[in-house]
Every structure is written in C-alpha cells, then in structure tokens.
Amino acid sequence: MSNTTSTFGGITIPEEYQYWFSKESLWGWVFLLPSLAALGLISVVPILRGIALSFYEYGGLREDVFVGLENYVEVFGLPDFWVVMKNTFVWSFASVVLMAAIGLGFAVLLNREFKGRSIATTLLLLPWTIPFIAVALNWTLLFNYELGMFNGLMKVLGFGEGIPWLGRSRYALFSVMVAYVWRNFPFFMITFLAAMKGIPQDLYEAARVDGSNRLDLFRHITLPFLQPIGVVTTLLMSLWTLNHFTLVFVMTDGGPGNSSMVLPVYIYRQAFMHSNFGLAAAIAVVMLVIMLGYGMVYLRLYQEEVGGK
Numbered sequence: 001m002s003n004t005t006s007t008f009g010g011i012t013i014p015e016e017y018q019y020w021f022s023k024e025s026l027w028g029w030v031f032l033l034p035s036l037a038a039l040g041l042i043s044v045v046p047i048l049r050g051i052a053l054s055f056y057e058y059g060g061l062r063e064d065v066f067v068g069l070e071n072y073v074e075v076f077g078l079p080d081f082w083v084v085m086k087n088t089f090v091w092s093f094a095s096v097v098l099m100a101a102i103g104l105g106f107a108v109l110l111n112r113e114f115k116g117r118s119i120a121t122t123l124l125l126l127p128w129t130i131p132f133i134a135v136a137l138n139w140t141l142l143f144n145y146e147l148g149m150f151n152g153l154m155k156v157l158g159f160g161e162g163i164p165w166l167g168r169s170r171y172a173l174f175s176v177m178v179a180y181v182w183r184n185f186p187f188f189m190i191t192f193l194a195a196m197k198g199i200p201q202d203l204y205e206a207a208r209v210d211g212s213n214r215l216d217l218f219r220h221i222t223l224p225f226l227q228p229i230g231v232v233t234t235l236l237m238s239l240w241t242l243n244h245f246t247l248v249f250v251m252t253d254g255g256p257g258n259s260s261m262v263l264p265v266y267i268y269r270q271a272f273m274h275s276n277f278g279l280a281a282a283i284a285v286v287m288l289v290i291m292l293g294y295g296m297v298y299l300r301l302y303q304e305e306v307g308g309k
Contacts, residue, residue: 047288054285058277071282080258080266081283087173088262091248092241096234098181103188104226108218110189111196121193128186136250139179140166143251169259172252176260180247184240188233195229196222235295242291263287 054071056064075081110121127135142149143165151162165175203221212220245264248254254261254269263283271280 050281050284053278054281056278058275058281060275064278067278071278072286074279075282075286080261083258084261084263084266087258087260088242091173091177091262092238095177095180095184095241096238098177099185099188099237100230100234102181102185104192106185106189107192107196108222110193124189125186127183128190130183132183132246133250135179135183136247139175139182139247140251143175166252167256169256172256173260176247176251179251180241180244183247184237187237191229191233192226195226199225235299239291239295242287242294 053064055066055068057067057071058064106124110117110124141147145151145162145164145167148162148165150165154160154162163171165171199221204217207217207221243264244262245268248260248262248265249268252260254265264287267280267283267287270276270283
C-alpha cells in the first residue's frame with residue numbers, strides 16, 4: 001500500500017502527514033495564529049530576553065556590558081544561593097506531600113454518604129477560591145505574636161506566652177507552609193474525589209465478597225485508580241509551588257535572614273532591591289532549568305506508570 005498519494009507544491013507528501021496540509025488543518029493554524037502570537041509575546045519573548053540578560057551586566061540607562069558566564073559563576077559562588085536552594089526544595093517537597101496527604105484524606109471522607117456532605121464539600125473548597133494576597137494577610141494576623149489566634153490559644157491552654165511564628169528562623173518557613181497548604185489542599189481533594197467517583201463499584205463489591213476489609217479496598221483498588229490523576233496533580237502542584245512568590249514575600253519577605261527565602265523571592269530581591277538584574281536573570285535561568293528537569297522527571301514517570309495502562 002502506497003503512503004505517498006498526494007503532493008503539495010510539487011513535493012510528495014506521505015499519507016500519514018497529509019492531514020497537516022489539508023484545507024481544514026491550514027485554516028485551523030490560521031485561527032490559532034493570534035493566540036500563538038500573544039503567547040509568544042507574553043511568554044516566549046520575556047524568557048528569551050531573560051536568558052540573554054543573564055550574560056550581561058545590566059546598565060539601565062547605559063549600554064549593557066557583556067560578561068559571558070560571570071553571572072553564573074557568581075551565582076554558584078554565593079553562600080546565600082545554596083541556602084535558598086535548600087529552602088526551595090524543602091518548601092516544595094514538604095508542601096506538596098502535605099497537600100496530597102490532606103487532600104486524599106478529605107477525598108476519602110467526602111466519598112462516603114453522610115448528611116450534609118454537599119455543605120462540607122463546599123466549605124472545604126472555599127480556601128481554593130481565596131486570592132493569595134488575602135490568604136497571606138489573614139494568616140499573618142493569625143501568626144501575630146501579640147494578637148494572633150495561635151498564641152492566644154497557647155496562653156489560654158497554659159503553654160506559655162506564645163511563639164514568634166514569623167519572626168524566628170526556626171518557624172518562619174513552616175508557618176508560611178501551613179498557610180500555603182491550607183490554601184491549596186482543595187485542589188488535590190477535588191481531583192482525588194472526582195477520580196474516586198469513576199471507580200467501578202463492582203470491584204469493591206467483589207472484593208468484599210472475597211473478605212477484603214476497608215484497608216485492603218483502599219490499598220488494592222482505590223490507590224491504583226488514583227495513581228494516574230495523582231501523578232498529574234502532583235506534577236502541576238510541584239511546578240506551581242516551586243514558582244510561588246506571593247505568600248513568602250508578603251508573610252516573611254524571605255526572613256528572618258534567609259530562613260524562609262525561596263528562589264522566586266530571592267530573584268526579586270536581587271533584581272529590584274539590589275539592582276543586580278544580570279545576576280537575577282542568571283538565577284532565573286537556573287530556576288528555569290530546575291523546573292524543566294522537574295517537569296521532565298514527572299512526565300517520564302507519567303509515561304512509565306500511566307501511559308502503558
């Protein structure tokens with residue numbers, strides 16, 4: 001069977017590629033062009049500009065000076081950079097694990113029939129609807145040393161005068177993490193809950209007949225069915241968390257010292273507080289490479305564990 005049954009501009013087109021040169025496909029690309037142009041202008045051009053800037057010393061009103069790899073050498077020589085890298089990975093990993101665990105727990109709870117389930121679902125989804133800036137301001141008040149609810153409860157219960165949650169290096173990153181997990185766990189909850197609704201009930205009934213208990217049902221039926229959506233959800237949330245700026249900046253500004261500093265806030269401070277735009281661009285490129293690697297690892301995991309199923 002021949003796979004070269006048409007030509008385009010005098011060039012023979014294999015059969016499997018003929019659709020790309022059809023009238024419908026060409027018109028589709030025409031309608032996509034405005035969106036692609038806007039995406040390139042908003043995303044691709046700034047990324048390329050940032051990569052180019054990382055090789056220069058930004059001059060502002062003066063001409064930029066090409067410095068080659070000096071910015072990258074300086075970045076990897078900064079002691080603060082490695083502290084920030086550690087904070088970023090601790091922040092990203094711990095936050096995603098906590099969100100996944102809490103989201104899964106509430107999804108299992110809401111998957112059961114009980115009175116008021118729809119109201120409970122709505123209330124648990126509310127944090128996901130609140131803007132990050134509002135979350136940051138409210139949780140800053142909750143963690144306030146003098147007026148915050150947490151220290152107030154500690155005083156009432158006799159656990160001392162309270163803790164400077166956002167003012168002590170030991171607790172600052174953890175405190176921001178609590179606010180972030182509270183804001184975002186509904187994303188895991190609702191995706192897991194939706195996936196559970198798609199599990200055939202016949203599987204549970206057959207397993208119960210065979211003598212399986214609730215733990216067996218969860219381990220051998222629920223978890224395997226949740227694995228595909230869990231991989232995708234974890235991928236998305238990991239990338240979002242790695243790139244998150246607002247809560248850390250508003251609640252602690254990366255302090256005290258660098259105890260809660262993460263890469264997005266560190267890039268901002270280098271660029272707009274220290275005017276090291278070339279250095280900030282180099283750090284941003286390093287972060288871009290990390291995020292691309294992070295995404296590729298999870299995509300590979302998705303292909304291996306999900307693609308073949």
